[in-house]
Amino acid sequence: MCGIMGYVGKSPASGIILEGLARQEYRGYDSAGIALRREGEIINAKIVGRVSELVRKVGELPPECSQSTSGIGHTRWATHGGVTETNAHPHESADGMVVLVHNGIIENSREIRDELESNGIRFRTETDTEAACQLLAVLYGTCGGDALKAMRKLTSRLTGAFALVIMFRDRPDEIWCARKGSPLVTAFDGSASYCASDPTALLGHTHDLCFLEEGELALLSSDDLKFYGFDGQPRDKSPIHLNWDSVMADKGHYEHFMRKEIGEQPDVLRLTIDAHTIVTNVALEKSITLPKGLMKKIRRVQFVACGTSYYATIVARDIMESLDGNLDISVEVASEYRYRNIRGGEDTIAVFVSQSGETADTLAAARIAKALGTHCIAMTNVRGSTIDREVEHTLLSLAGPEVGVAATKTFMGQISLLALLVMHLLKERETLSASDEARLIGGLRSLPALQQSVIEREDEIAALAKKYCKSKGFFFIGRRECVPLTMEGALKLKEIAYLPSEAYAAGEMKHGPIAMLDEKLTVVALVPDTDLREKTLSNVEECRARNAPTLLIVSEGDHDASAHANDMIAVPRTEPELFPFIGVIPLQLFAYHTARSLDRDIDMPRNLAKSVTVE
Ligand code: M6R
Numbered sequence: 126m127c128g129i130m131g132y133v134g135k136s137p138a139s140g141i142i143l144e145g146l147a148r149q150e151y152r153g154y155d156s157a158g159i160a161l162r163r164e165g166e167i168i169n170a171k172i173v174g175r176v177s178e179l180v181r182k183v184g185e186l187p188p189e190c191s192q193s194t195s196g197i198g199h200t201r202w203a204t205h206g207g208v209t210e211t212n213a214h215p216h217e218s219a220d221g222m223v224v225l226v227h228n229g230i231i232e233n234s235r236e237i238r239d240e241l242e243s244n245g246i247r248f249r250t251e252t253d254t255e256a257a258c259q260l261l262a263v264l265y266g267t268c269g270g271d272a273l274k275a276m277r278k279l280t281s282r283l284t285g286a287f288a289l290v291i292m293f294r295d296r297p298d299e300i301w302c303a304r305k306g307s308p309l310v311t312a313f314d315g316s317a318s319y320c321a322s323d324p325t326a327l328l329g330h331t332h333d334l335c336f337l338e339e340g341e342l343a344l345l346s347s348d349d350l351k352f353y354g355f356d357g358q359p360r361d362k363s364p365i366h367l368n369w370d371s372v373m374a375d376k377g378h379y380e381h382f383m384r385k386e387i388g389e390q391p392d393v394l395r396l397t398i399d400a401h402t403i404v405t406n407v408a409l410e411k412s413i414t415l416p417k418g419l420m421k422k423i424r425r426v427q428f429v430a431c432g433t434s435y436y437a438t439i440v441a442r443d444i445m446e447s448l449d450g451n452l453d454i455s456v457e458v459a460s461e462y463r464y465r466n467i468r469g470g471e472d473t474i475a476v477f478v479s480q481s482g483e484t485a486d487t488l489a490a491a492r493i494a495k496a497l498g499t500h501c502i503a504m505t506n507v508r509g510s511t512i513d514r515e516v517e518h519t520l521l522s523l524a525g526p527e528v529g530v531a532a533t534k535t536f537m538g539q540i541s542l543l544a545l546l547v548m549h550l551l552k553e554r555e556t557l558s559a560s561d562e563a564r565l566i567g568g569l570r571s572l573p574a575l576q577q578s579v580i581e582r583e584d585e586i587a588a589l590a591k592k593y594c595k596s597k598g599f600f601f602i603g604r605r606e607c608v609p610l611t612m613e614g615a616l617k618l619k620e621i622a623y624l625p626s627e628a629y630a631a632g633e634m635k636h637g638p639i640a641m642l643d644e645k646l647t648v649v650a651l652v653p654d655t656d657l658r659e660k661t662l663s664n665v666e667e668c669r670a671r672n673a674p675t676l677l678i679v680s681e682g683d684h685d686a687s688a689h690a691n692d693m694i695a696v697p698r699t700e701p702e703l704f705p706f707i708g709v710i711p712l713q714l715f716a717y718h719t720a721r722s723l724d725r726d727i728d729m730p731r732n733l734a735k736s737v738t739v740e
Contacts (some may be wrong), residue, residue: 127214127734128152128424129324131290131300133195134317134347139183142198145319145326147176151382151530151728151735152228152322153202156213158293159183160224161193167224167294171213175729176200185428194347195300197290199226202734205234206251215292216255218262219246225261225291227254228322229307230739241446243725257283265293266291273357276301276342280355286485286739288337290320300345303355304337307738308483308511311335311343311350311365312461318345323736324507324528333342333364336509337459354563365470366507383529383621386712388580390537391573394706396523396567397541397681405563409549413518415474419500423474424611425453427499429462429490431737432477433532433616436537438478439609440705443542444565447702448547449556459486460740462493474497476502476546480527480535482510489740491516504542505533520546529728530735531621536613540705544569544722569702572707575697579710582694583718586711587690589676590718596647598625600668602634606701610651610708618717621730622723631664642671649715651708652689652714654680655701666691678711 128149132138139163142159151403157179158171168190169568172178179198183190206212233236234253241259244249248255261279268274272293293299302309302320303450311320316330320343321327324334335350337343341360344351352360379385401409402584426445428438438456445454457467459477463486475494479487482505491512494501503516506524513519524538548565551557593599599618601611611628618626629638631650642648648668652661665675666689677690680698687693694711720727 127322128200128326129197129226129228129290129320129322130286131197131302131320131345132264132317133298133300133345135194136317137191137192138196139191142196143176143183144329145321146179146198146200148326148724149321149323150176150200151528153200153290153734154729155203155208156210157199158213158215159196159198160215161186161190161196162297163187163189163193165294167217167221167292169194169215169224169636172208173208173210173213180635194299195259197224197226197292197300204230204739205253212250212252214254216250216252216258218258220262222265222294223258223291224294225254225258225289227257228288228738229286229679231257231283231287233283237282249538257287257289259443261291270297272296272301273342273353276303277355277357278304280305280342288322297347298714302337302343302345304341305339306485309337310509311337311345315349317347318350320345324369324509325528328367328369332367332369334367334509335362335364335516338475338514339379358456367508379635381529381717383531383533383717383727386527386534387717388712389525389534390710391576391580393534393537394525394541394569394576395573396650397538397545398566399440400523401542401545401568407545407548407552407562407566409520409545412520413502413546413549415500415518415553420550421555423452423554425468425473426550427455427457427473427475429457429459429475429487429494431459431486432446433536433613434478434480436609436613436616437536437539437543438476439612440540440606441547443606444544444702445547445551448561449551449554451556457490458492459484462490467493469494469499470489471498473499474502474550475499476519477516478504478526478539478543479512479540480506480522480532482507483738485738485740488512488515495568502546504539504546506538530730530733531617531716536709537706541569545715564700565702569706572699572703575699575707576710579696579707580714583714586694587718588713589694590715591722592692593647593674593676594622594719594722596624597645599627599633599652600638600646600648601626602631602648602661602664603627604631606704607651607653607708610712614672614712614716620721620733621716621720621727622725623731624719631661633662635667639667639671642673644672644674646673648673648675649678650675651678652686653701653704653708654683654698662686662689665718666720678708
């Protein structure tokens with residue numbers, strides 16, 4: 126939520142900052158702004174809309190601004206205060222001394238604002254951020270222009286979550302950063318320092334990154350990058366080398382990142398399998414080392430996540446459950462886990478899954494589990510992210526940077542790694558038979574080619590999307606291994622096509638939702654050729670009897686299913702537990718082409734942000 130970019134060096138800053146903002150635009154895109162220096166002043170340019178609009182506005186600034194060798198920028202996902210130019214960041218203190226951008230929520234902003242207003246300081250915006258900006262200017266004055274001291278005082282006053290990036294008018298070669306609860310990454314390349322919310326913004330400059338920890342400050346300048354604790358004590362930090370290619374975060378010849386990322390899934394799966402298996406064996410020992418004998422003592426396994434990552438954990442639960450009937454396995458939405466009286470402790474393992482590693486609810490849930498003495502494992506796509514640093518055992522998914530707001534290839538990265546993790550844990554527990562291990566690894570290895578064959582049938586899926594895009598809504602139904610896919614299929618359609626779409630376990634339809642069916646509501650049914658095929662087809666028939674058009678995802682060769690369908694998409698056969706790996710692809714492509722037919726903004730759907738760093 127909100128993207129930040131800062132630069133101080135020897136080159137003109139504006140292009141570097143605007144490019145960094147464009148790369149992070151998926152984090153928030155209702156408004157944007159930049160601050161640059163000109164003759165001892167700091168000039169702000171802000172717009173409502175996209176970074177492309179900001180580029181135009183920067184072009185209209187006085188020419189000296191384009192020579193500024195430092196600056197900060199921001200793309201906003203509004204929390205406090207409407208989407209207006211005034212509320213867009215950067216914010217400037219009344220005396221013009223401090224200019225600041227912020228990601229997060231300052232919870233005590235009202236109290237600070239009241240206090241400052243009673244002392245005669247005039248606020249210009251409705252944002253929580255302005256309170257931090259005005260307060261810092263006052264503190265900078267009372268600290269006699271000692272920036273470190275003022276930053277210490279500021280951070281001790283603020284509650285809530287913040288990544289703050291600050292320019293002081295009288296410190297031209299400095300940018301200050303503070304982090305509590307919201308991500309911030311910094312880097313120094315020998316002649317310039319950078320900061321950003323997301324590593325992808327920095328990869329075009331350097332791959333050696335220093336992630337700020339909770340309670341840390343950074344001082345960026347053209348010849349150095351320094352760190353301090355909120356107590357003002359200097360901190361040493363070694364950069365982490367991030368092995369991502371900046372072109373991975375480019376669209377290439379694709380119209381949308383989402384489409385490019387859907388197509389990358391066979392590679393993500395292949396890479397994950399190659400990295401973590403040897404012939405027919407799982408080999409996760411190098412990536413994750415749990416205390417010896419632990420798995421034999423474990424009684425409870427919890428998978429915790431939000432959104433698409435949560436659906437990935439349902440896939441993992443189902444695989445685990447099918448292989449070991451003696452474990453108490455649950456999946457939990459992180460935003461609920463954190464407020465329930467959840468069980469935990471020595472006999473429990475909890476797996477926290479977050480592609481960004483920054484989702485506020487998932488982080489809070491992990492902290493709770495840790496406090497209970499639960500053994501915690503994190504799974505994330507971003508090395509150095511908060512969850513990676515806070516949780517003792519981390520598994521990195523190998524999807525590479527995902528830019529489209531709708532998660533696709535990171536879901537594939539998660540379910541493939543989760544499947545391997547489940548097998549690894551059960552092997553340690555001695556409940557995974559060699560034949561199941563070989564069967565599942567073999568099944569996984571055969572999948573990338575099968576996935577590719579589905580992607581190649583895109584035109585067929587696009588035609589169906591065009592046919593059904595005028596439906597008043599969609600029900601996605603399926604049983605057992607298809608249930609998480611019904612949820613993912615419905616979520617994808619909601620988030621990028623803005624169409625009402627609901628997911629139901631097929632057997633649940635007649636307990637209420639069936640009342641909604643008529644000829645304008647399309648039912649998408651997942652009906653692979655398993656032991657549950659007939660039962661699901663009976664549910665499909667119940668929908669057809671209420672005139673609902675039915676679009677079926679079936680197994681290749683299942684021609685008889687056509688008797689139950691207005692339209693069908695056939696996908697290759699897999700091991701039953703592995704159906705989600707193939708079944709998700711037509712759903713992603715269907716959502717993508719539906720949104721395209723409706724001319725939606727696919728990579729940056731309205732109201733959303735890719736990483737949800739507020740509660
Ligand atoms: O970064 P996370 O995996 O923790 O994000 C969780 C959800 O916000 C995320 O999966 C969201 O539902 C997807 N962008 C939807 O496509």
